[in-house]
Amino acid sequence: xxxxxxxxxxxxxxxxxxxxxxxxxxxxxxxxxxxxxxxxxxxxxxxxxxxxxxxxxxxxxxxxxxxxxxxxxxxxxxxxxxxxxxxxxxxxxxxxxxxxxxxxxxxxxxxxxxxxxxxxxxxxxxxxxxxxxxxxxxxxxxxxxxxxxxxxxxxxxxxxxxxxxxxxxxxxxxxxxxxxxxxxxxxxxxxxxxxxxxxxxxxxxxxxxxxxxxxxxxxxxxxxxxxxxxxxxxxxxxxxxxxxxxxxxxxxxxxxxxxxxxxxxxxxxxxx
Amino acid sequence: xxxxxxxxxxxxxxxxxxxxxxxxxxxxxxxxxxxxxxxxxxxxxxxxxxxxxxxxxxxxxxxxxxxxxxxxxxxxxxxxxxxxxxxxxxxxxxxxxxxxxxxxxxxxxxxxxxxxxxxxxxxxxxxxxxxxxxxxxxxxxxxxxxxxxxxxxxxxxxxxxxxxxxxxxxxxxxxxxxxxxxxxxxxxxxxxxxxxxxxxxxxxxxxxxxxxxxxxxxxxxxxxxxxxxxxxxxxxxxxxxxxxxxxxxxxxxxxxxxxxxxxxxxxxxxxxxxxxxxxxxxxxxxxxxxxxxxxxxx
Numbered sequence: 001x002x003x004x005x006x007x008x009x010x011x012x013x014x015x016x017x018x019x020x021x022x023x024x025x026x027x028x029x030x031x032x033x034x035x036x037x038x039x040x041x042x043x044x045x046x047x048x049x050x051x052x053x054x055x056x057x058x059x060x061x062x063x064x065x066x067x068x069x070x071x072x073x074x075x076x077x078x079x080x081x082x083x084x085x086x087x088x089x090x091x092x093x094x095x096x097x098x099x100x101x102x103x104x105x106x107x108x109x110x111x112x113x114x115x116x117x118x119x120x121x122x123x124x125x126x127x128x129x130x131x132x133x134x135x136x137x138x139x140x141x142x143x144x145x146x147x148x149x150x151x152x153x154x155x156x157x158x159x160x161x162x163x164x165x166x167x168x169x170x171x172x173x174x175x176x177x178x179x180x181x182x183x184x185x186x187x188x189x190x191x192x193x194x195x196x197x198x199x200x201x202x203x204x205x206x207x208x209x210x211x212x213x214x215x216x217x218x219x220x221x222x223x224x225x226x227x228x229x230x231x232x233x234x235x236x237x238x239x240x241x242x243x244x245x246x247x248x249x250x251x252x253x254x255x256x257x258x259x260x261x262x263x264x265x266x267x268x269x270x271x272x
Numbered sequence: 273x274x275x276x277x278x279x280x281x282x283x284x285x286x287x288x289x290x291x292x293x294x295x296x297x298x299x300x301x302x303x304x305x306x307x308x309x310x311x312x313x314x315x316x317x318x319x320x321x322x323x324x325x326x327x328x329x330x331x332x333x334x335x336x337x338x339x340x341x342x343x344x345x346x347x348x349x350x351x352x353x354x355x356x357x358x359x360x361x362x363x364x365x366x367x368x369x370x371x372x373x374x375x376x377x378x379x380x381x382x383x384x385x386x387x388x389x390x391x392x393x394x395x396x397x398x399x400x401x402x403x404x405x406x407x408x409x410x411x412x413x414x415x416x417x418x419x420x421x422x423x424x425x426x427x428x429x430x431x432x433x434x435x436x437x438x439x440x441x442x443x444x445x446x447x448x449x450x451x452x453x454x455x456x457x458x459x460x461x462x463x464x465x466x467x468x469x470x471x472x473x474x475x476x477x478x479x480x481x482x483x484x485x486x487x488x489x490x491x492x493x494x495x496x497x498x499x500x501x502x503x504x505x506x507x508x509x510x511x512x513x514x515x516x517x518x519x520x521x522x523x524x525x526x527x528x529x530x531x532x533x534x535x536x537x538x539x540x541x542x543x544x545x546x547x548x549x550x551x552x553x554x555x556x557x558x559x560x561x562x563x564x565x566x567x568x569x570x
Contacts, residue, residue, distance in 0.1 A: 201465035204487050207346045207494040210323035216465050247563075248462040 046181065046192035046220050053110040053117045058160040060178040060191055060229060062111035063093055066104035073188055075179040075228035076107055076145070077237055079165050081269035084157035087121075087145040088165065088265070089227030090242045091132035094143035102126045107147055109160040111180065113189045118159045119150030125271050129260040131211060139211035140260050141242040143227065144268040163229065166236035167262040174198045177219045177252060179228025179241055186222055194219035194252070196233075203253050212256035215239055219252040230254050302353040304370055306398050306420030314411040314550065316404065318366060320351035325358035325366060327404065329411060329550050339501040341524050343406070343550040346494035353422045356398075361493040364404035370422055372396040379426075382434045387427025394422045407551035452476040455510055457517045457531060459541050459557065459564035465489045470545070470557045472508045472519045476569075480505045482521040484547040486555055497549035499524045510566060517566045524548045529557065531564045539564060 049057055063074040074093035079086045087107045094101055105123040108116050123145040131140035147156050156162070174196045182188035194217070202213035217230070221244050230239035239254035255261070307317040310329070317328045324346050332340025349358025349366075359365045372394050379391035402415040426434065454476050460469035466488040474480045479502060486497045503522050510517035518530040529543030541564035545557040 201491070202489045202494070203465060204346070204489050204494045204496065207324050207348065207489075208322075210348075213348070213489075213492065218464060245462055248464070248467075251462075251464050 046179075046186070046194055046225075049178075049191040049193050052112050052191040055161060056163075056235075057178075057191070058110040058118065059163050061087075061107050061109035061160075062180040062188070063087075063089060063227060064104075064106050064108065065093070065101045067101070072101075073180065073182045073224040074226045075224065075241070077178070077229035077240075078107075078109055078156050078160055078162045079144075079237060079265065079268075080157065080162035081265070083146065083269060083272060084155035084162070085121075085146050085148070085271075086162070086265070086268045087123075087147055087156070088229065088237055088240060089143045089145065090240050091128040091141040091143040092242070093227040094126040094145060095128050095133055097136050100126055105145065107145065107156070109156070110191075112191070119152055119154070121147035121150050121156050124148045125268070127264055127267055129264055131260060135209075137209045137211060138242065139206055139209050139214055139255055141255050142240060142257070142261050142264055144264050146268050146271040163231065164234075164236045165257075165261075165265055166232065166234070166238050167257040167259065167265070169232065169238060169257070171213075171215050171256055172199050173232045173238065175217055175230040175232060175239070177217065177221075177228060177230050177241065179221060179225030181222040182224030183222035186224070188224050192225070194221075200251070206253075211260070212258045214242070214253050214255050216251055216253050218250055220250050221252040222249065225252070302392070302394065302422040302424040304351070304353060304356055304368075304398070304420060304422050306368075306418050308402075308413065308415055308418050310404070310411045310413040312411045314406075316411075316413055318356065318402070320356045323348050323351065325349045325351055325356050327360055327364075327366070329406060331550060339499075339523060341499040341548065341550050342497065343552070344496040344498075346496065347492060355400075360404065361491060363406065363493075364402070366400075366402050366404075368398040368400035368402060368418075370396055370398055370420065372422075382426060382430040383437070385427065385430035385433035387429055388424065389426055389430045391426050392424040394424075396420065396422070410551050452478065454569040455508075455514075455566070456568075457508065457510070457519060457564065457566050459529075459531070459562045461561040461563060463561060468555065468557065468562075470547075472517075472521065474505055474508055478505060480508045482508075482519065482525060484525070484549075484555070484557060486547075486549060486552065497552060499547045499549055501525060514566045514568055518543075519545065521545075525557075526554075531566055533566075 059078040061076055063076045065072045074089055076087045076089035079088045102123055107121045110117045125146040128143045129140040131137040149155055177194040179192055180188050181192055197217045197219050200216045203216055206214040221241055225241045228241045229237050232238045238257050241252050241254050243253050303320050305319040310316045315330045319326050327345045329343045345360050347358050347360050355369045357367050373396045375395040377393045381389045397417055398420045399417050405412040455474045457472040469485045471483045481502050483500045488495050501522050507520050515533040520528040525547050527544030527546050529545035531541045533539050541558055541562050543558050546554050547557055
């Protein structure tokens, strides 16, 4: 699995569709699902999480997707839902623009140097936003999975807990960002963390597609961190890593969690 | 992903192509566009593209366009073939509706392509209000009625076919003279939601050109600025080993800069080079953040 390649930065191009909301400010009342996560000291450098199996941190995990020519990598988060089985990630980690990546898609929470302390959870349902699915619109590059039980018969949230999720919040927040970057200088074997990194603004490219403008934060991600969770000060999942630029490795971009993220969550949470 | 080796030109190309060559179906029944003269010798063009309205402020030195500057402001709004409603932050707003005059022109159909193959232009006037005041008041406009058009574009496939039919040499890979070489000096950086690029180029035809691009976002406003100049070849000097290059471009640039490559391969890009864009004068084109390189064609 160490030799897996990152399912990372998407080529960027404008999506298609009708005009949507002009600003990612709260177009609706904010929504959330139960909170979590203690605060950490601020840092925009990805720092290795020494023990990713401790409670709360263990809700982050590595995603492995078996493709025709090998194994691709992403990151994801166990999200609190009645079915105890929802993972949130990037849209391009579940659908590559042409195909669903569901042939063999597994979530390994607390993954550390090849160890799978909580077992492996295989996807039984994958979902994304209609805007990502139909148009490759990067402002909606959000994905979700509903996973089956692990080898021990446990549901995901019963094994590692689950993060709350929120949508419709102001983009002007500080975020804790997690992920399993594979591309150098990382090797995908450890969970990395940028602590309390503030919202910087929007990517100019985000203006070219409909929908709420995406968010930029300072965090030196590389490929493989795609799908990794962004948590606000209340510990709620409020975006996921979707892309960066090789000439600016210090900046990480993620979609604004608006109605589309909320709808996707409700869809996934309703799967039995 | 932008390759660093050609970031300036490619940056422009990506942004403008993304705005210009989006599939026709993406923009519904057509893109509204209008243009008018604004204060202090600037021209303003406004165009609706999908979810965004683009307001472009241009200044150049006349019909030969040897030098000029463009500031482009992009914001999401309510854009359709019939209307544009958008706010450009504190700089102004556009709220206009299209009244067709009835005049329509239809382009000749492009052969051998898929999708809409015929460009259609509907003429008329836009009525409502356009208010704009550039940063620091470098230009301003207040308009209630202006001529314009709604353009229905051809598909990307047809755009490519039309280009190849107009430039058959490109399709056949027509060779260019090998004796002359093209030399480029590239310098730039991207950091967060800001990026600045500079490119000096001496073409095979012996022309020397300079381009600077600055892009960033401020809240819900995207800003994309370009400045360019053509100049004497003496303004871009370099040695045959490409270990040294220096530039002294004319206005809207100022100052000079040089790139030196030491024996150990380390590069130093330094000097006083700066550029003035509409609304943003004196943008430094050197500094610790910049990465630079000098390259030459075979």
